[in-house]
Amino acid sequence: xxxxxxxxxxxxxxxxxxxxxxxxxxxxxxxxxxxxxxxxxxxxxxxxxxxxxxxxxxxxxxxxxxxxxxxxxxxxxxxxxxxxxxxxxxxxxxxxxxxxxxxxxxxxxxxxxxxxxxxxxxxxxxxxxxxxxxxxxxxxxxxxxxxxxxxxxxxxxxxxxxxxxxxxxxxxxxxxxxxxxxxxxxxxxxxxxxxxxxxxxxxxxxxxxxxxxxxxxxxxxxxxxxxxxxxxxxxxxxxxxxxxxxxxxxxxxxxxxxxxxxxxxxxxxxxxxx
Amino acid sequence: xxxxxxxxxxxxxxxxxxxxxxxxxxxxxxxxxxxxxxxxxxxxxxxxxxxxxxxxxxxxxxxxxxxxxxxxxxxxxxxxxxxxxxxxxxxxxxxxxxxxxxxxxxxxxxxxxxxxxxxxxxxxxxxxxxxxxxxxxxxxxxxxxxxxxxxxxxxxxxxxxxxxxxxxxxxxxxxxxxxxxxxxxxxxxxxxxxxxxxxxxxxxxxxxxxxxx
Numbered sequence: 001x002x003x004x005x006x007x008x009x010x011x012x013x014x015x016x017x018x019x020x021x022x023x024x025x026x027x028x029x030x031x032x033x034x035x036x037x038x039x040x041x042x043x044x045x046x047x048x049x050x051x052x053x054x055x056x057x058x059x060x061x062x063x064x065x066x067x068x069x070x071x072x073x074x075x076x077x078x079x080x081x082x083x084x085x086x087x088x089x090x091x092x093x094x095x096x097x098x099x100x101x102x103x104x105x106x107x108x109x110x111x112x113x114x115x116x117x118x119x120x121x122x123x124x125x126x127x128x129x130x131x132x133x134x135x136x137x138x139x140x141x142x143x144x145x146x147x148x149x150x151x152x153x154x155x156x157x158x159x160x161x162x163x164x165x166x167x168x169x170x171x172x173x174x175x176x177x178x179x180x181x182x183x184x185x186x187x188x189x190x191x192x193x194x195x196x197x198x199x200x201x202x203x204x205x206x207x208x209x210x211x212x213x214x215x216x217x218x219x220x221x222x223x224x225x226x227x228x229x230x231x232x233x234x235x236x237x238x239x240x241x242x243x244x245x246x247x248x249x250x251x252x253x254x255x256x257x258x259x260x261x262x263x264x265x266x267x268x269x270x271x272x273x274x
Numbered sequence: 275x276x277x278x279x280x281x282x283x284x285x286x287x288x289x290x291x292x293x294x295x296x297x298x299x300x301x302x303x304x305x306x307x308x309x310x311x312x313x314x315x316x317x318x319x320x321x322x323x324x325x326x327x328x329x330x331x332x333x334x335x336x337x338x339x340x341x342x343x344x345x346x347x348x349x350x351x352x353x354x355x356x357x358x359x360x361x362x363x364x365x366x367x368x369x370x371x372x373x374x375x376x377x378x379x380x381x382x383x384x385x386x387x388x389x390x391x392x393x394x395x396x397x398x399x400x401x402x403x404x405x406x407x408x409x410x411x412x413x414x415x416x417x418x419x420x421x422x423x424x425x426x427x428x429x430x431x432x433x434x435x436x437x438x439x440x441x442x443x444x445x446x447x448x449x450x451x452x453x454x455x456x457x458x459x460x461x462x463x464x465x466x467x468x469x470x471x472x473x474x475x476x477x478x479x480x481x482x483x484x485x486x487x
Binding site (some may be wrong): 006007008009010011012013014015016017018047049053058080083084087088089106107108109111133134135136138182183211212213214225236265266268269271272 | 291294295297298301326327328381393394395396397398399400401402403404405406408411414415416417418419421422423424425443446447448451454455469470471472473474475476477
């Protein structure tokens with residue numbers, strides 16, 4: 001198509017690298033203290049989600065770390081209230097055990113649901129969820145650590161990184177995509193919390209095995225850490241405390257990525273709808 | 275300009291997250307509701323046909339609630355319909371998935387097929403190139419981005435449709451250039467999700483509400 005006669009040029013378009021803040025939610029409250037002076041209630045995931053939307057987040061991830069099933073009910077309410085107010089994609093993970101859980105989260109307003117420990121225990125869950133709701137809403141969340149026990153040198157862990165599953169993380173990503181996972185949220189247990197940068201070898205290894213979008217997580221501690229994750233093969237970058245503590249802003253990460261030559265979603269020129 | 279809020283039905287045929295579409299339409303001033311009732315879907319000022327997942331499953335769901343007939347009846351009376359994502363794809367003649375062919379509603383000639391790209395789904399924010407006359411993109415700059423999530427698309431512009439004039443087509447690239455937007459008289463559609471596209475998406479939905487009478 002000729003570009004001259006049009007508004008914009010499709011031939012030069014490319015999907016933007018997504019910048020995703022992740023909120024850990026326990027009993028309906030954001031954990032890991034959030035330090036934003038402009039929030040009325042920094043523990044409210046709905047208010048924080050709206051703030052990140054205003055700040056240019058391309059997508060949001062909620063991880064429910066609630067231990068008790070009674071408190072888990074509050075997560076559905078959090079998702080519902082967020083979807084009422086925030087009009088960017090929302091992924092919800094944590095404690096999703098069955099297709100019925102996926103259904104409830106989607107109905108509450110989640111766009112994608114992340115499966116982790118339950119999929120390791122019963123991989124068929126990925127296929128069941130993909131068959132029923134489509135691969136586009138099934139995210140495989142992998143907590144991987146370096147290990148000499150697997151061929152690739154990376155091992156899947158469960159229960160928030162505390163238990164080794166004895167499964168090769170790279171092979172698992174390949175198998176999970178074959179079973180219907182439409183995206184991979186790849187978290188490095190080793191890098192998580194170090195703020196020393198993403199595990200680039202892990203990203204590259206999974207990129208080579210899985211032809212679905214790949215979100216890199218774990219280890220971001222500075223602006224300079226993001227572009228190398230994309231160079232290693234990530235389609236999206238995720239961070240939690242780095243954003244929550246205001247160490248860097250979503251906009252600054254995007255500027256850094258753009259300076260490295262990657263497409264980003266610029267701030268919209270459209271006046272904000274009320 | 276009337277002060278009455280336009281009524282919109284988001285067609286419920288068992289497909290995906292409808293709440294976001296309903297809320298996004300309400301946010302820009304529509305009296306929107308989710309409904310599977312053919313009478314409500316026929317009577318509203320505007321009908322939104324959403325859709326996620328597989329073409330064949332969406333088509334089966336659409337037929338089960340008589341949605342294909344509702345769309346045909348509305349268009350026969352030039353009453354606006356907006357298809358979103360797979361709700362756009364089913365408006366074409368045919369969907370091809372894993373070698374199996376499924377009939378669509380057939381408003382536009384064309385085949386919905388898997389994109390050839392190193393990474394699928396095409397998931398994330400991208401731009402749409404379109405003729406300046408498109409109504410949905412009025413006031414939106416060329417660098418505004420919209421949220422896509424799909425593995426299938428139409429690769430050729432529909433040359434004829436329900437209106438007398440040739441449909442207007444907007445384009446996006448992922449592996450290949452594909453149809454991201456179509457405007458054909460009362461029938462409009464987007465491959466992306468305006469309800470998930472933040473302020474740019476809200477502006478597009480507001481533009482669509484302007485076309486409702």
